Amino acid sequence: xxxxxxxxxxxxxxxxxxxxxxxxxxxxxxxxxxxxxxxxxxxxxxxxxxxxxxxxxxxxxxxxxxxxxxxxxxxxxxxxxxxxxxxxxxxxxxxxxxxxxxxxxxxxxxxxxxxxxxxxxxxxxxxxxxxxxxxxxxxxxxxxxxxxxxxxxxxxxxxxxxxxxxxxxxxxxxxxxxxxxxxxxxxxxxxxxxxxxxxxxxxxxxxxxxxxxxxxxxxxxxxxxxxxxxxxxxxxxxxxxxxxxxxxxxxxxxxxxxxxxxxxxxxxxxxxxxxxxxxxxxxxxxxxxxxxxxxxxxxxxxxxxxxxxxxxxxxxxxxxxxxxxxxxxxxxxxxxxxxxxxxxxxxxxxxxxxxxxxxxxxxxxxxxxxxxxxxxxxxxxxxxxxxxxxxxxxxxxxxxxxxxxxxxxxxxxxxxxxxxxxxxxxxxxxxxxxxxxxxxxxxxxxxxxxxxxxxxxxxxxxxxxxxxxxxxxxxxxxxxxxxxxxxxxxxxxxxxxxxxxxxxxxxxxxxxxxxxxxxxxxxxxxx
Numbered sequence: 013x014x015x016x017x018x019x020x021x022x023x024x025x026x027x028x029x030x031x032x033x034x035x036x037x038x039x040x041x042x043x044x045x046x047x048x049x050x051x052x053x054x055x056x057x058x059x060x061x062x063x064x065x066x067x068x069x070x071x072x073x074x075x076x077x078x079x080x081x082x083x084x085x086x087x088x089x090x091x092x093x094x095x096x097x098x099x100x101x102x103x104x105x106x107x108x109x110x111x112x113x114x115x116x117x118x119x120x121x122x123x124x125x126x127x128x129x130x131x132x133x134x135x136x137x138x139x140x141x142x143x144x145x146x147x148x149x150x151x152x153x154x155x156x157x158x159x160x161x162x163x164x165x166x167x168x169x170x171x172x173x174x175x176x177x178x179x180x181x182x183x184x185x186x187x188x189x190x191x192x193x194x195x196x197x198x199x200x201x202x203x204x205x206x207x208x209x210x211x212x213x214x215x216x217x218x219x220x221x222x223x224x225x226x227x228x229x230x231x232x233x234x235x236x237x238x239x240x241x242x243x244x245x246x247x248x249x250x251x252x253x254x255x256x257x258x259x260x261x262x263x264x265x266x267x268x269x270x271x272x273x274x275x276x277x278x279x280x281x282x283x284x285x286x287x288x289x290x291x292x293x294x295x296x297x298x299x300x301x302x303x304x305x306x307x308x309x310x311x312x313x314x315x316x317x318x319x320x321x322x323x324x325x326x327x328x329x330x331x332x333x334x335x336x337x338x339x340x341x342x343x344x345x346x347x348x349x350x351x352x353x354x355x356x357x358x359x360x361x362x363x364x365x366x367x368x369x370x371x372x373x374x375x376x377x378x379x380x381x382x383x384x385x386x387x388x389x390x391x392x393x394x395x396x397x398x399x400x401x402x403x404x405x406x407x408x409x410x411x412x413x414x415x416x417x418x419x420x421x422x423x424x425x426x427x428x429x430x431x432x433x434x435x436x437x438x439x440x441x442x443x444x445x446x447x448x449x450x451x452x453x454x455x456x457x458x459x460x461x462x463x464x465x466x467x468x469x470x471x472x473x474x475x476x477x478x479x480x481x482x483x484x485x486x487x488x489x490x491x492x493x494x495x496x497x498x499x500x501x502x503x504x505x506x507x508x509x510x511x512x513x514x515x516x517x518x519x520x521x522x523x524x525x526x527x528x529x530x531x532x533x534x535x536x537x538x539x
Contacts, residue, residue, distance in 0.1 A: 055166040065201030067228035082247035098256040105149035120149035121261040123419040124442035141211030147190035163187035167310045185310030263404040280450040292324040297521040304513040399437040414447040451491040474501040
């Protein structure tokens with residue numbers, strides 16, 4: 013029954029107001045508690061809930077390969093076509109779709125990532141695009157289940173809002189700094205959205221229509237957003253553990269301009285590397301090494317920077333530290349560094365004198381054993397080539413120059429000539445050779461098996477370490493490095509595990525008088 017306002021007593025109005033305030037306060041406390049619970053929930057708990065919701069860790073890890081097929085529709089114009097994707101351990105991944113005759117394919121074959129479309133043709137993925145796609149390939153195989161083993165980091169990102177629906181967000185950051193953002197339903201634990209970087213773009217996958225396949229919940233409806241374009245994908249078939257054909261992931265075969273004689277090309281590359289060793293004695297340049305680490309929030313942060321001056325002397329590399337974190341060395345630090353360089357030069361002179369003495373006695377004086385240290389004999393790209401089998405040759409453009417690209421993998425039955433060649437025999441990746449100069453422009457490698465130093469007594473590098481080196485032509489005379497990236501996990505003295513993320517840039521190339529530089533090395537105090 014409704015009463016006019018002036019007929020309600022004052023005490024009644026106070027009671028109504030008190031009840032209203034109590035109700036509002038209870039609501040606020042409930043919402044706040046829920047928000048705090050969501051915010052406080054750890055990333056591990058969110059991922060464990062998701063793992064259970066999808067079918068459990070055992071069922072998920074039992075999937076060694078998967079394939080999915082369906083249809084795709086572009087929302088901007090209604091264009092339709094077929095869509096298929098597949099993944100297979102240890103990290104292979106491929107996805108292909110066409111839209112009324114326009115085809116796009118991407119694949120990662122364990123050595124390099126590639127992309128082909130009807131507009132730009134076939135190409136190898138490099139830089140951020142290659143790094144991001146390799147990270148996506150690994151994620152499509154193992155999800156977040158092995159993130160600790162893969163040296164990734166997960167952090168809770170609070171609650172997100174997906175078209176009015178709340179979700180728990182987690183950021184998965186790989187050891188190479190690739191950040192994938194995952195959103196999960198707070199109630200069911202199912203994955204609702206993925207934000208996956210792809211070079212300059214971000215792919216957003218929204219999932220729905222989950223159905224059980226072999227005891228694992230699989231989404232059959234996907235809404236994909238890439239830049240300004242939106243797509244709808246409907247899956248009609250998902251299969252587990254029916255190994256796809258390996259050709260699905262391999263670099264597509266192309267019949268284009270004929271390739272040069274491969275053995276002859278490699279001989280030229282090796283010969284040019286040897287010629288560079290001679291020219292290097294006339295050059296000095298700087299190397300700036302930046303050590304990075306993932307912070308608690310999964311951000312890759314600079315930890316320390318060192319700048320070195322590099323000089324080659326009698327076939328040996330000498331590194332002189334000249335700055336730390338962008339600041340020149342102090343007087344005491346410079347003095348210690350000068351003494352170290354003096355000692356190194358004396359060791360080289362002694363070594364060369366001993367070699368000359370043995371040569372006069374008609375004995376072999378040059379040892380090929382041992383792993384060179386930072387200031388040992390220069391390890392050339394030829395060392396990589398000797399221990400590798402080159403496959404999938406193709407012609408491409410890289411940094412506005414024509415290149416010949418190969419994938420490489422360990423050469424079966426190869427017997428290392430030098431101990432450190434064992435390391436190269438455990439790598440797979442891709443190599444870019446400049447077609448005109450017959451020089452290596454880029455190498456991207458991944459350690460596919462653990463590598464023990466001194467039988468594992470000193471250190472052991474874990475599988476999955478990555479290495480990238482780029483070079484370019486300097487002074488129209490020789491090719492020198494411009495950038496190097498190293499990402500690895502090493503176990504030292506069988507006890508301590510370290511994650512190392514290094515980036516090195518090179519520059520300030522200078523040609524100098526060899527005799528004058530030798531005198532300066534012997535007495536570093538002189539200008």
